[in-house]
Structure formats: structure tokens, C-alpha cells
Amino acid sequence: MNMIARRTAALFFGMLCTPLLTFAAAPQPTHEFTLDNGLKVIVREDHRAPVVVSQLWYKVGSSYETPGQTGLSHALEHMMFKGSRKLGAGEASRILRELGAEENAFTSDDYTAYYQVLARDRLAIALELEADRLASLKLPADEFKREIEVIKEERRLRTDDKPSSLAYERFKAMAYPASGYHTPTIGWMADLERMTVEELRAWYEAWYAPNNATLVVVGDVSASEVKVLAERYFADIPKRAVPPAKIPLELDAPGERRITLYLKTQLPSLMMGFNVPGLATADSPSQVHALRLIAALLDGGYSARLATRLERGEELVSGASAWYDAFPRGDSLFVLSATPNVQTGKTLEQTEAGLWRELQDLQRNPPSAEELARVRAQVIASLVYERDSITSQATTIGQLETVGLSWQLMDQELAALEAVTPQDIQNAATTFFTRDRLSVAHVLPEEKRDE
Template identity: 80%
Template sequence: MPPMLRRAAALLFAVLYLPLVTAADIQPTHEFFLDNGLKVIVREDHRAPVVVSQLWYKVGSSYETPGQTGLSHALEHMMFKGSRKLGAGEASRILRELGAEENAFTSDDYTAYYQVLARDRLAVAFELEADRLASLKLPADEFAREIEVIKEERRLRTDDKPSSLAYERFKAMAYPASGYHTPTIGWMDDLDRMTIEELRAWYQAWYAPNNATLVVVGDVTAEEVRSLAEHYFGPIEKRAVPSAKRPLELDEPGERRLTLHLNTQVPSLMMAFNTASLATETDPRQIHALRLIAALLDGGYSARLPQQLERGEELVTSAAAWYNAYARGDSLFVLSAAPNMQKGRTLEEVEAGLWGQLEQLKQTAPAAEELERVRAQVIAGLVYERDSITQQATTIGMLETVGLSWRLMDEELAALEAVTPEDIQQAARTYFTRSRLSVAHVLPEESGDE
């Protein structure tokens, strides 16, 4: 199906079937704790004999301190390097032979490991995951090799990629008070001096069953998951874990600006506003309004940025807006754009154009028709996303690990439906202020004769 028809079908689906989604019985979802504190959430989805198992740890780069950045990500790499029962890479080999998919990921707020496999092989995933939770080896020789892999990953994904490097520096400025200024992969100097002893201490501090959430989605029942979880994870003893406060930002840090000269052919602009998230805002309606504002500005061909700034004024060649409502702490509302160089447009003009779009939102609430179109688009995306058992598990794990509840997954469609045009206007007035603003101008490197 062509993209335009697919989008139209998605919108039609959302408009026609949203009442069914919100009124129908929610998928059976169960939660319980093992005696050692491990939280288990099971969501039944019996459409195919497949299951996804994810183990989420409440630790990520926002938990790290200056001088010890990158520990969470490095430990994720080392979790595949051997445990009491298996040598380096053996667990992955076993899963491959079973036809399973596996991987892991680290972010500011969490580290997670997952397997997707046939429902009758779930016990294998549990056994392997419990083994490395209880008895990771962390051999020094494997670490010496793996830290070089991580440093090369940093070079390829960040240091040698101007857009990524620019955003890393920008993010460090935009979060002056919280651990979100730390890149997940860590600063290169910290990777150079990281030791295996630091990594072992990080593992001992945070990798405990009472600091983890096991999420299972697929063709299973709560009873069989409970039985398997108690067998494989139950014997692991709980441990005291460090306290971890939410990464909160200054209410109004003041306007901050950064100019970067990087190896890029065209200039670009980034703007961000310090905002709350669902975990830190007492009025969730404002947060859902910010989600819809991001789509209103950058939700496809008919959104405001492409329609007004790109095709209308021919001010930019590209523009984007995004917002993460599900951070453990405070968040950012980010805009980016590249000037239309063929028309001789400048970064200063682009910045003024973006401000103009934000002022429109502050001065005039969007028309009901525009808001309904954007809302239907956002909801359609969520409905289609949740068709995947992996995405269902990821949403549950992320919500739980940032300190929210998996129940929000089943409530957010109604929450988005409740947002009014006036809520959009109020959220814009609250958050799009100079006192919350960070701006970065990214320019091509200056030549020697300049």
C-alpha cells in the first residue's frame, strides 16, 4: 500500500474504531512480585504461539556521576560475556539455535534485555537471563576487548557523525542540573579510564531482582509465567540498592546558547525547552497537550512546519519537533531545522520562524478540526504500534521502570481524547518561554584562511 493510502487508512481506523479500543475489554494483564522483590507483569496475547520476555533494570546513564559515565552501557555489553553456567557468547548461540531473537538496550533511565521466541521455549529465556543476573563473571580480558568495541561505537555513532555530536553537546547544555546531560555511551575520557573494578561494583549495586521488572507478553498465562519465574528467578536473593532520586531540572534555567563548528556541509539549528514529563507534572493534561503539539507541528505533510515554513515561506528545507513524555525525570521539547540555502535564508531567520510558530500556538488555540486530525493521527500510530507484542512489552517495561504504571498504556488514548484546543494553548504558554530555552547554531567548520 502506498504511504499516503496507508496514512489515510490509519486515520480512518482511528476515527472509526477508537470507541471500540477504549470501550472493549482490555487485554488480560497481570502483575505480581516474587519474594525476592522481582516484579513480574504478564500481558496475554494469544494470536500466535510466540512470546517476548524482557528484563528491565532501573539503571541508566542518568544514574551515573561525573567521571564514571558510560558504566550502564558498558555493563550491557558485558552481560553477554559469560556467567557461572556459560562462557562468552554461549547464551546467544543457544538462542540462535532455537530461532529466537535477542538484544539489549540502554538509555538515560533503564537497561533492558529481551528475547522473542516460541512460547514453549520461554523457560530457556528465563534460565539464561536468571543465570547472568545471579552470576555474571565480568572477566578482565573480555572487558579489555569490549571497551575498545564501545569506544569504536562511540566514534562511529557520535564523534564522526556531526548531527549526533551536535545533539550530544546540545543536550549537555539543555540539562544543566540533571543527569540527562550525560551521554548514554559515556564521554570518551571516561571510557579511556574505566576499569573492570568499577564495572563489577556497578553490577553489584544495581543488578538485583528487587531493582528489576520482568515483562512477558504473548501466548502465555499468568500461572505458567509465575511458575517459571519462581523456579528460575526465585532463588536469587534480594540486595539493598542505592537510592535514586528523579532527575529534576531547574524550573527556569534561563536562556542558553551554543555555536558549534563541525564537519558538515550545511548549517542547522536546534531549539529546546525544559519541560516536565508524566512522571514529574501534577497535571498530566499539559503533558498530553505537548505530545499533540509535537504532532501538530511535525506530524506529516499537512503539519504546520512543513506546510508553513517549508512549502509556504520556503524558509527551511527540513524541520522537526519531538517530545518524550515518558522520562523518569524532567524532559525537553525539541525543534530542529535546516535553512533553505538556495533562497539565501539564515539561521537567524529560521530561529525567528520557529518562534513565530510557537507564538501562533500561544496566541490562538488550534481549530477543533485541526486538533481532531492530529489527534486521530497520533492515536492511529499508537494503535498500530501496539499490534506488536514486542512493542507492548517495551511500553510496559518503560512505563514501570521510569516510575509510572503499565496501566497508563491502556488509559492514554482516553487521555489524548480529553485534550482541548485551550489545553494546547495553555501548554504552549507555560513551556515555550525564553527562560526555558536552549539554542544551538551548528555551522560548517571554518577554513584556515578564514
């Protein structure tokens, strides 16, 4: 569900909250088992339609990469469609299209995943194709030569020629001084230029092992039938030793960092980020759930604080947002962004001061019980609507498992959000919104450089 849809759903929390919580309180039957070769399999039953989603998740992404070899995880994702022992380049995708299936893949800092959505009676085909490329990827040199040019063009279109993406990439590289999260998922262009197919082969052999993967199947299936299929197609793939992968940890107090970027943009903008833990690294889970609710307090729709106070009230900004990823495998960022209201003559410095006022208000004054209840209901409504999708259910399970958490947290997080108190909100704001955790990026139009 996209952000607009989430916010639209959240507007109806008042009349929908009670039945939604009732629905959420009864999680779907979920089963877990592990093959002898180490492949973990998680099956979640959802029998509302004769459809199934199959996802294979690998514990490897850009945070696993080292300087000079960035972009390997994403490039390998592209090459996984370029042929295996049984099929030539693109043939697996053609077979799935002819079956009416939806398929794709994605890479992030922490994982790479491949998925198919298809009729339940076609699941065996999807698993056979997935197991084949896990066991016998070809990586032909001529296909790599063509595909690396596709990846470089993707980088140009999505990052280098897109000011907002380029600004965030530079900001993120500064905001994560100690961990692999400073590496862009697509890789730096200089590393793409010198990447070799031999490097990709070594990356595949290092990380693409059944004991480094999780198979997630959600939909109109039973655990017993998935187990039969998983054994049939995956059990003969041998386990291999996998390199150690340490959790990406950040400095507790890196010190205030600043960058000014002059880009091809018409309006100035601002990003502020605070180094904070994720659920995998927090001292207490309540800190993480408090940060999730703080993001919603600040930026949870029309009645949120940034929109009410800074946009419509002071007319300081023309737009502002807050977001936080609670589920990386290491430490995280709490990010605020805003565009000054240039029509009222507001500056980046004034905007930054306004954002600080909102954070300091949280530090001095816990939210009222009524405001927290409203925001929490919005967050829970959004989560419940999102989880109505079998694809979203599978993705949540896969992400949790692959970052080192448990899929069971998916069925526990609503209760965890309910347990957050106004004092938890104030404590999290006081602990984490400090200048020694702060990174700031000022983004200005190129023509301002000479002024």
C-alpha cells in the same frame, strides 16, 4: 515501527480511526505479581500467534551515573553477554540463535533492558539464561579489555564521526544543566579510556538485583505458567539493598543558553529545546498530553504546520521537526530542529525567528477543534498500529514501570489524549515556550569558522 511507517499509517486515520479506537478500547488481559525477592512480573496475554517476548528491565541508566564514571550502564550491558556461572562468553546468544530466537539489549538515560522473542514453548530457556546472568555474571578482565575497545569504536562511529549525533550530544549537555540527563548514554570518551572492570563489578552489584528489576512477558502465555517459570528461575536470587535514585529534576527557569558548533557538515542546522516536565514530574497530566499533541501539530506529516508553513509556504526551511519524550523518569525537553533553505538564501537567524513565530501563534491562538481532532486521530492511529506488536507492548509496559509510572497508563493514554482541549494546547504553549527555558544550538560547517 519507524518514523516513516508511523507517518504513513497516520495518513489513513480518516478511514481507520473508528475501528482502531474500537480495537484499542479492549486492552489485552494483563496480570501483575511480585516474587518474595522483590522481582516484579507483568504478563500480558496476546494469543494471536504462538510467540512470546520476554524482557528484563533494570532501573539503571546514564542518568544514574556521576561525573568521571559515565558510560558504566551501557558498558555493563555489553558485558552481560560475556559469561556467567553456567555459560561462557557468547554461549547464551548461541543457544538462543539455535532456537530461532531474536535477542538483544538496550540502554538509555533511565533504564537497561534485555529481551528475547521466541516460540512460546522456548520461554523457559530464555528465563533460565536471563536469571543466570542476573545471579552470577562473570565479568572476566580479558573480555572487558576487548569489549571496552568495541564500545570506544561504537562511540566514534555513532557520535564522534557523525555530526548530527555529536551536535545533539553537545546540545543535550547544555540543555540539562542540573540533572543526569546531560550525560551521554555511551559515556564521555575520557571516562571510557579510564574505566575499569572493578568499576563495572561495583555497578553490577549495586543495581542488578531482583528488587530493582521488572520482568515483562507478552504473547501466547498465561499468568499462571509465567509465574511457575519465574518462581523456578528467579525466586532463589536474593534481594539486595539498592542505592537511592532521586528523580532527575531540572531548574524551573535555567535561563537562555546558546552554543555554536562548527562540525564536518555541509549544511547549517538549528536546534531549539525547552525544559519541560515529563509525565512523572508534571503538575497535571494534561500538560504532558498537550505537549505530545503540540509536537504532532507542528510535525505530524504532510499537513503539519512546520511543513505547510515554513517548508512549502515561506520556503524558509528545507526540513523541520518537533519531538517530545513524555515518559522519562524525570523532566524532559521539547525539541525543535530545522535546516535553513540555503537555496533561497535563508539563514539560521531567520529560521529561528520562523520557529518562534509558530510557537507564538500557539500561545496567541488555540488550534481549531477540527485541526486538533485531525492531529489527535493521527497520534492515536500511530499508537494503535504500534501496539499491534507484542514487542512494542512489552517495551511500553517495561518503560512505564521502570521510570516509576504504571503499566496501566498504557491502556488509559488514548482517553487522556482525547481529553486534551484547544485551551490545553494554548496553556501548555504559554507556560513552557519561554526564553528562560530555552537552549539553542547553531550548527555550522567547519569552513564557516574563519569567515
